Amino acid sequence: xxxxxxxxxxxAELFRKGPREHDLTAEMxxxxxxxxxxxxxxxxxxxxxxxxxxIKFGGIEQTKEIYRERRxxxxxxxxxxxxxxxxxxxxxxxxxxxxxxxxxxxxxxxNTAMFSVxxxxxxxxxxxxxxxxxxxxxxxDDRGNPGNVGYATYVDWRTQSKSFEELALYRxxxxxxxxxxxxxxxxxxxxxxxxxxxxxxxxxxxxxxxEEDIPSASHVVILSHNLWQRRFNSDxxxxxxxxxxxxxxxxxxxxxxxxxxxxxxxxxxGGPVDIWGVLGYDASLPWACRTCQHLVAIGxxxxxxxxxxxxxxxxxxxxxxxxxxxxxxSASGVxxxxxxxxxxxxxxxxxxxxxxxxxxxxxxACANLANLLLARATRREREMAVRxxxxxxxVRIVRQLLVENCLLAALGxxxxxxxxxxxxxxxxxxxxxxxPRLGEVRVDSHVLLFTIGVALLTGILSGLAPALRLSKxxxxxxxxxxxxxxxxxxxxxxxxxxxxxxxALSLTLLVGAGLLLRSLSxxxxxxxxxxxxxxxxxxxxxxxxxxxxxxxxRRFFANALASIRAFPGVQSAAVTSQVPLGGNVDRYxxxxxxxxxxxxxxxxxxxxxxxxxGYLDAMRIRLLRGRDISERDTAxxxxxxxxxETAARSMWPGEDPIxxxxxxxxxxxxxWTVAGVVADIHHxxxxxAPTMQFYVPHAQWxxxxxxxxxxxxxxxxxxxxxxxxxxxxxxxDPTQPLSRVMPLDDYVGLSVQGRRFSSILLAGFAxxxxxxxxxxxxxxxxxxxxxxxxxxxxxxxxGAEEKEVFSLLLRQSVVLVAFGxxxxxxxxxxxxxxxxxMLFDVRPTDxxxxxxxxxxxxxxxxxxxxxPARRAMRVDPLAALRYE
Amino acid sequence: xxxxxxxxxxxxxxxxxxxxEALGPLHGYGIARRIEQTSGDVLAVNYGTLYPALLKLEQExxxxxxxxxxxxxxxxxxxxxxxxxxxxxxxxxxxxxxxTEILARFLAPGKESA
Numbered sequence: 001x002x003x004x005x006x007x008x009x010x011x012a013e014l015f016r017k018g019p020r021e022h023d024l025t026a027e028m029x030x031x032x033x034x035x036x037x038x039x040x041x042x043x044x045x046x047x048x049x050x051x052x053x054x055i056k057f058g059g060i061e062q063t064k065e066i067y068r069e070r071r072x073x074x075x076x077x078x079x080x081x082x083x084x085x086x087x088x089x090x091x092x093x094x095x096x097x098x099x100x101x102x103x104x105x106x107x108x109x110x111n112t113a114m115f116s117v118x119x120x121x122x123x124x125x126x127x128x129x130x131x132x133x134x135x136x137x138x139x140x141d142d143r144g145n146p147g148n149v150g151y152a153t154y155v156d157w158r159t160q161s162k163s164f165e166e167l168a169l170y171r172x173x174x175x176x177x178x179x180x181x182x183x184x185x186x187x188x189x190x191x192x193x194x195x196x197x198x199x200x201x202x203x204x205x206x207x208x209x210x211e212e213d214i215p216s217a218s219h220v221v222i223l224s225h226n227l228w229q230r231r232f233n234s235d236x237x238x239x240x241x242x243x244x245x246x247x248x249x250x251x252x253x254x255x256x257x258x259x260x261x262x263x264x265x266x267x268x269x270g271g272p273v274d275i276w277g278v279l280g281y282d283a284s285l286p287w288a289c290r291t292c293q294h295l296v297a298i299g300x301x302x303x304x305x306x307x308x309x310x311x312x313x314x315x316x317x318x319x320x321x322x323x324x325x326x327x328x329x330s331a332s333g334v335x336x337x338x339x340x341x342x343x344x345x346x347x348x349x350x351x352x353x354x355x356x357x358x359x360x361x362x363x364x365a366c367a368n369l370a371n372l373l374l375a376r377a378t379r380r381e382r383e384m385a386v387r388x389x390x391x392x393x394x395v396r397i398v399r400q401l402l403v404e405n406c407l408l409a410a411l412g413x414x415x416x417x418x419x420x421x422x423x424x425x426x427x428x429x430x431x432x433x434x435x436p437r438l439g440e441v442r443v444d445s446h447v448l449l450f451t452i453g454v455a456l457l458t459g460i461l462s463g464l465a466p467a468l469r470l471s472k473x474x475x476x477x478x479x480x481x482x483x484x485x486x487x488x489x490x491x492x493x494x495x496x497x498x499x500x501x502x503x504a505l506s507l508t509l510l511v512g513a514g515l516l517l518r519s520l521s522x523x524x525x526x527x528x529x530x531x532x533x534x535x536x537x538x539x540x541x542x543x544x545x546x547x548x549x550x551x552x553x554r555r556f557f558a559n560a561l562a563s564i565r566a567f568p569g570v571q572s573a574a575v576t577s578q579v580p581l582g583g584n585v586d587r588y589x590x591x592x593x594x595x596x597x598x599x600x601x602x603x604x605x606x607x608x609x610x611x612x613x614g615y616l617d618a619m620r621i622r623l624l625r626g627r628d629i630s631e632r633d634t635a636x637x638x639x640x641x642x643x644x645e646t647a648a649r650s651m652w653p654g655e656d657p658i659x660x661x662x663x664x665x666x667x668x669x670x671x672w673t674v675a676g677v678v679a680d681i682h683h684x685x686x687x688x689a690p691t692m693q694f695y696v697p698h699a700q701w702x703x704x705x706x707x708x709x710x711x712x713x714x715x716x717x718x719x720x721x722x723x724x725x726x727x728x729x730x731x732x733d734p735t736q737p738l739s740r741v742m743p744l745d746d747y748v749g750l751s752v753q754g755r756r757f758s759s760i761l762l763a764g765f766a767x768x769x770x771x772x773x774x775x776x777x778x779x780x781x782x783x784x785x786x787x788x789x790x791x792x793x794x795x796x797x798x799g800a801e802e803k804e805v806f807s808l809l810l811r812q813s814v815v816l817v818a819f820g821x822x823x824x825x826x827x828x829x830x831x832x833x834x835x836x837x838m839l840f841d842v843r844p845t846d847x848x849x850x851x852x853x854x855x856x857x858x859x860x861x862x863x864x865x866x867x868p869a870r871r872a873m874r875v876d877p878l879a880a881l882r883y884e
Numbered sequence: 885x886x887x888x889x890x891x892x893x894x895x896x897x898x899x900x901x902x903x904x905e906a907l908g909p910l911h912g913y914g915i916a917r918r919i920e921q922t923s924g925d926v927l928a929v930n931y932g933t934l935y936p937a938l939l940k941l942e943q944e945x946x947x948x949x950x951x952x953x954x955x956x957x958x959x960x961x962x963x964x965x966x967x968x969x970x971x972x973x974x975x976x977x978x979x980x981x982x983x984t985e986i987l988a989r990f991l992a993p994g995k996e997s998a
Contacts, residue, residue, distance in 0.1 A: 006943045023961075024935075030960045031913045031931070037956060038917075058930025070936045070943075 013072040014080070024067060028060060078396070082403040089404060090411075096376060097408070100369055103775075104412020104458060106768050107365025109419030111454055114358040114761075116420050116447045117427070118351050120440040122344055127261050129199020130300075134339035135307065137167070137297040137314065142330040142602055146337065149297050151281045151288035153321065157297065157334075160317045163310035164299040166197040169279060170264060171295050174707065176541050177231065177275075178244040182737035184541060185227070185245075187275040188264065194276070195222070195256075197300045202254030205239040208278045218280025219250045225258040227274040247544045250277065263343050263436055264298075290328040291589075291601060291666070298339070311336045330601040343436055349837055350758050351435075354765075356834075357512060360505045361765050362454065364772045367498040367505075369462035371776050373405065374495050375783050377466040398467045405463030406456060413455035420447060430757055465494055495780055496816050502776045503820025504827055506769035507857055511828040513766035514849040515835055515842055516759040522841040523752055529681030529690065530580060531620035534571075535711055535744035536718035537579055538725055542706040542736055550635075550704050556732065557612060557698065557708065563728040569715050574618040575698065575708040577610035579744070580681050581751040582709070588665040590692060592651050600667055606647055606692035607683055608664070610705050613697065616642075616678060618713045626658045626676030633675075633697045640675040640697060647692035648677045664694070672696065685751050687840045711744065718743040758838060770857070773820075774864045781813045782868035792872055793879075806869060813865040821854055896937045897946075898980060899923075901973040904947060904965040911952075911960035912938060938963060946972050 013020060032053050039049035057063070068074070090097045125131050138146030139153065149157075151169070158167045173187040188194075192208035201207065202222055212220050221243070223232075232238040242249045262273040281288045301310055314334040322332035337345075387397055424441050547553045557575050564573045578584045590606040597603050609615075613630045616623055624645060633640045641662065648657045661671040680690035698704050714721050722741050729738060785792075788809070795805050832844035842849070896919075903918050904910060910918070915938075916931040941947045946969030952962040965973070 002944050005945060009943045026959070027912065027935070027961045028932075030911070030954075030958060031916075033958060034911070034913045034954065034956070034960065035931075037958075056931050058932035060932065063930075063932035063935060066933075066936045067939060070939050 010071065010073050011076075014077065017072070020071065024064060028057075028063070032057065079399075079403065082400050083407065085400065086404040086407045090407060093376075096372065097411075100372055100408050101411045101415060103365050103368050103372075103772060104409055104455075105415030105419070106772070107362040107416075108409070108413045108451060108454055108458065109416030110358050110765060110768060111362050112413075112416050112420035112443075112447060112451045113423040113426070114355050115450045116423050116441055116443060117435075117438075118355050119444070119446050119450075120442070121435055121437045122348055122351060123446070124437075124440065126263070126340060126343065127259065128339075131339060133165075133301040133303070134198070135299055135301060135310070136337045136339060136342045137299050138335040138337065139293065139318070139329070140331050140333035140335055144331070144333075146335040148293040149295050150290045150292045151285070151295060152283055152290045154295060154297055155283060156321055157314065157317060161310075161313055163301055163305045163313050165302045166193050167297060167299040168194040168197040169295045169297055170194060171279070173275075173277060174541065175245040175275065175277070176543055176737050178247065178543070178735065179231070182735055183231070184539070184737045184739035185275050186271050186273050187221075187277060188262070188273050189277050189279045191279045194298075197298060199300075200256065200260055203257040204236060205252070205254030207254060213278050213280055214282055215280050215285060218278045219248060220253045220278055221245070221250045222254040222256060222276045223252060224256055224262070224272070224274045225260065226272070228255045245275075245277075246541075261437070261439070264296075290325055307336055307338065327599050328601060330599065347435055347754070350754070353834060353838065354758060354761055357509055357762055357765050360509050361769050361772075362458065364502050364505050364769050364776075366458055366462040367502045368772045368776050368779075369405075369408070369458070370465055371495055371498050371779050373463060373466040374498075375779060401467035402460060402463050405467075406459035409455040409459030409462075412458070413451050416455075417443065417448075417451055420451070430760055435754070435757070492784070495783070496812070499773075499776050499780050499816045500820040500823060502773040503817060503857065503861070504824035506766070506773040507821060507824025507853060508828045508831060509762070509766040509769045510853040510857065511824075511832060511849060512835055513759070513763040514853050515832060515839055515844065515846060516755075516762050518842045518846065518849055519838070519840040520752065520755055520759045523686045523755060526682065526686045528580065528686060528748060529621060529679050530744075532744040532748045534714050534716075534718055535618065536714060536721055536725065537740065537742060537744050537747070538710040538712070538722070538729075538738055539740045540708060540710070540729065540736055540738050542708070542733075544735065547706060553704055553706060554699055560710070560729055560732055561612060561614075563732070564710065564712055564725055567721065567724055567728070569721060571713040571715055572614050572618040573710060573712040574615035575612045575710050576615055577608070577698075577705040577708055578683075579709050579711070579747055580619075580683050581685070581747045583751075585684075588694075589663075590647070590651070590694070591663040591667060593661040593663075593671065595651065596663075596667070604650070604692060606643075606694050609693065609695045610698050610701050610708075611695050612699075615695065615711070618711045619681075620713075621681060622679040624677045624679060625656075626674070628676060629695070629697045634699050637700075639670060639672045639700050641672040642676045642678050642695040643674055644678055644680045644690065644693040646680050646690055647694060650692060662694075664696070670702075686748070687755070709740075718745075755838075755840075770860060774860050777813060777817065777861050777864040778868060780816065781809075781865045784812060785809055785868050785872040789872065797878070802873060806873060809869045809872060810865055813861070817858065817861040817865075821857060824857075825850065825854070895980075896934070897941055898973070898976045900934070900937060900941060900963075901946065901965065901969055901976070904963060905970065905973055909950075909952070909962045909964040911954065911962050913960070915963065941969070945969075 032050075035053035035056065036046075036049045039052050040046070044052065054060075126134070128134060136146075137149070137157070139149045141147045149169075154167070154169055158164075161167070168191045170188045170190045173189045175185050175187050177183045177185050190208075192210050192213035195201065195207050203225065205222070208220060208222070212218060223238075228234060228238065239252050239255060242251055244250070264273070286292075287294075299310075301307070311334065314336070315332070318329075318334050319332040322329045384397055388394070420443055424438070427435075427438055427441065542553060542556055547556065561573050561575065564570060578586055586608045587605040588608045589600065590604050591600055592603075611629070613628070613633070615621075616628050625648075626642075629640055629642060641664075643651075643657060643662075651657070651662075652660060657674045657677060660674045662674065663669045663671060678695070681693065682688065682690055683693065684691075698708075710725065712718070712721065712725060726738050726741060729736060792805055792809070795808075796802075828850070829845055836844050899919050899922075900915055903915050903922075907914070907918065912934055913931070916934050919934075938947070938949075942949055942963075946966060947963045948966050949961050949963050951959060954960045
């Protein structure tokens with residue numbers, strides 16, 4: 001307490017030095033006078049009295065100095081002095097300052113921006129209560145991969161396990177809000193304890209009740225704050241009222257807080273989840289079976305239960321279930337994925353790689369600044385020498401220089417923070433779509449601290465070498481007027497080293513960026529198996545009482561297609577249950593006649609596409625064998641199915657699959673006869689090998705899909721047709737909402753967005769690095785050329801060939817660049833394997849990439865040396881000599 | 885003189901406080917003279933060293949300072965004990981007595997064992 005008071009008083013003294021100094025002098029004066037008067041009274045003469053008083057007092061100036069030190073905070077005062085001085089120096093050399101601040105701004109800004117992303121996505125805790133205890137619980141499939149769970153299994157898990165405080169389920173749901181303007185929503189169906197599991201309470205209204213989570217009473221929903229604002233004008237009376245979803249009345253029971261973020265979704269292109277309905281399952285429902293694995297389980301571990309303990313318990317339960325139902329599980333065991341890993345794990349490698357890459361940029365910026373400072377240091381040698389000669393302590397001089405650098409770094413950091421402030425906008429432009437939690441990216445205290453730390457580190461790192469060098473320079477040499485040749489040996493060596501490391505670091509970044517860009521171009525070069533050009537897509541969910549009749553539903557699509565096909569500019573049109581690369585997974589067990597496992601769960605599965613005739617045509621998917629499905633395949637004819645090449649090859653190797661029979665999604669299903677074989681298409685991603693796929697006619701599928709997407713091949717640009725196509729549907733039935741009206745090309749674009757994002761970022765970092773190292777090489781060459789102007793003059797005057805002098809000047813730079821490249825190639829070869837998981841069809845040591853990067857770097861370096869050398873050559877020998 | 889100076893620094897604050905308690909508000913010169921008189925020649929140290937000590941006590945809030953006029957009509961800075969200073973004086977005096985008592989017992993072990 002007292003210490004704090006003293007600190008404040010001493011701090012305050014900084015601002016009233018003048019009057020206090022006066023005060024001190026007056027007090028001492030009065031002390032001496034009183035002493036002298038006393039001495040006079042004691043009988044001394046004037047001189048004697050004064051002498052005695054002075055002796056008794058001790059050194060007046062020393063006392064004052066001790067007093068001053070005690071009064072204020074001397075360390076802080078001299079630091080302020082340094083700072084003031086640094087400001088003046090930087091202002092005076094505004095050209096140098098501008099360049100240095102720009103370098104720092106690039107380095108620090110890129111780092112701050114990248115860190116703010118990492119901070120938001122990876123470091124900040126998930127926005128749920130004690131998120132460390134939340135985990136996704138997967139069933140294990142026969143390949144050991146995590147898989148969804150069926151309701152019956154979940155019930156057993158929940159009743160038998162003791163590790164979980166709560167165990168909840170969720171599944172995808174895309175209801176259509178039919179109050180006022182119909183709108184396709186992104187939603188989830190969840191068990192009643194879902195929000196309790198997360199530790200989230202509705203802001204208004206209430207949570208789901210347990211008695212609502214049964215089939216007969218499940219028509220209650222909770223809204224997101226955003227949906228409530230957008231569609232219900234933030235009206236509190238909306239709670240407790242009924243809304244119409246999918247032609248059914250639902251009761252709104254609650255609204256979530258505005259800051260709630262739903263990080264769970266099953267449709268990657270569906271946008272944020274806006275509505276939650278209660279799951280409402282019980283074990284009697286046909287889709288609640290053990291093999292109906294369409295649900296995701298999320299659990300909250302009990303306090304103190306470790307993940308491994310919970311995993312072991314669940315494995316025991318699972319293996320007992322496997323024994324009890326040998327035909328309903330393909331394997332035993334569960335996989336616990338901590339929620340954080342589930343949500344952000346997939347992107348963490350990419351983000352940490354990028355953060356590592358951007359720290360290289362910072363190192364290069366540091367090296368560059370150090371180089372600039374070293375060059376300037378030679379010009380300031382005299383100043384430092386004078387200060388030393390006048391008694392400036394070495395520590396004080398070093399500190400002065402470090403303060404200058406930290407000030408530079410601080411200015412750079414301020415500029416960098418500005419950059420970071422715009423990161424969210426930048427990310428939007430770059431399209432970082434797949435990154436979760438991007439909405440949270442902003443400059444918070446962590447980011448600020450990081451920036452300050454980075455700035456300080458930068459200031460000290462880049463300033464240390466020049467500062468140490470300057471402070472120990474030889475006084476005598478430096479003070480001599482016009483002295484020019486103080487031994488620059490060590491300085492040049494340090495600068496050379498810096499340039500070598502800059503080149504090596506940039507080369508590493510360039511190689512990384514090159515590998516990613518090559519991967520991107522390889523991925524984009526993959527033929528998706530269909531032609532995405534000139535195709536308009538449009539999703540529709542057909543709902544309502546009258547469409548519950550399959551024939552009415554099928555007729556609706558037939559009519560819609562007929563009217564769309566009638567438009568000029570439409571080449572062909574069809575509907576499909578899912579768009580390739582659309583991000584949905586719809587897999588069915590593929591049970592081939594004569595090849596069914598004893599446990600049918602072990603049979604392969606395949607992706608299902610429920611399509612109208614003309615789909616192959618509209619998508620330009622090649623028919624390899626047999627026939628396409630047509631209008632003649634109806635509900636009453638033999639059930640026909642198209643399979644892809646992979647399915648044909650893996651299920652009927654060496655056989656003709658045409659005419660073979662297969663059951664889909666269970667042995668209780670009817671037989672389907674293979675009518676044709678088509679080319680594979682990429683559905684999970686261009687960089688993922690196609691799996692087994694099949695196409696069934698919408699007219700024959702027993703439960704015809706009502707959520708379909710039109711694919712319309714146009715002769716002109718697809719968007720030109722979008723309003724006409726929507727109009728056509730509207731004319732048929734204005735109550736059906738259309739969504740995602742977009743070209744098929746966009747789906748392809750979205751599927752590579754994450755890859756494009758990391759490639760562009762890394763390429764951006766590499767470009768900055770290249771620019772900075774070019775500056776570095778330029779600086780070193782220019783400097784050494786300037787130092788040797790006289791030498792050049794003499795050589796030229798003595799008749800040296802221009803070519804010889806030129807090569808003499810470049811020799812040093814060539815050596816540096818060669819060293820840098822060698823070091824960089826070695827570093828890259830060692831580091832690029834960390835990129836391996838982000839590469840596609842390119843080896844981490846891809847020679848083509850390495851060679852082209854080296855060529856690029858050599859080119860840039862050559863230019864950066866050549867310009868200053870060229871300039872030196874134009875110097876008139878006479879002028880160069882006279883100048884000295 | 886090193887040892888003596890250390891003791892001087894450590895006890896100076898206490899002496900200043902005690903002086904101000906005994907004599908009331910007083911200027912630096914008066915305090916210095918008083919301490920010198922009380923201690924005799926034993927603590928012959930420069931008067932100047934008093935001033936940083938006074939400043940420290942003032943910063944800590946144990947004494948307050950104010951310009952005033954001396955008996956001889958001379959302007960001088962007067963120091964005065966504050967309430968906190970009075971408490972501090974009591975505490976330090978107690979501590980000091982305790983220390984000297986313990987030391988006294990230590991330095992005369994003969995009496996103890998007898």
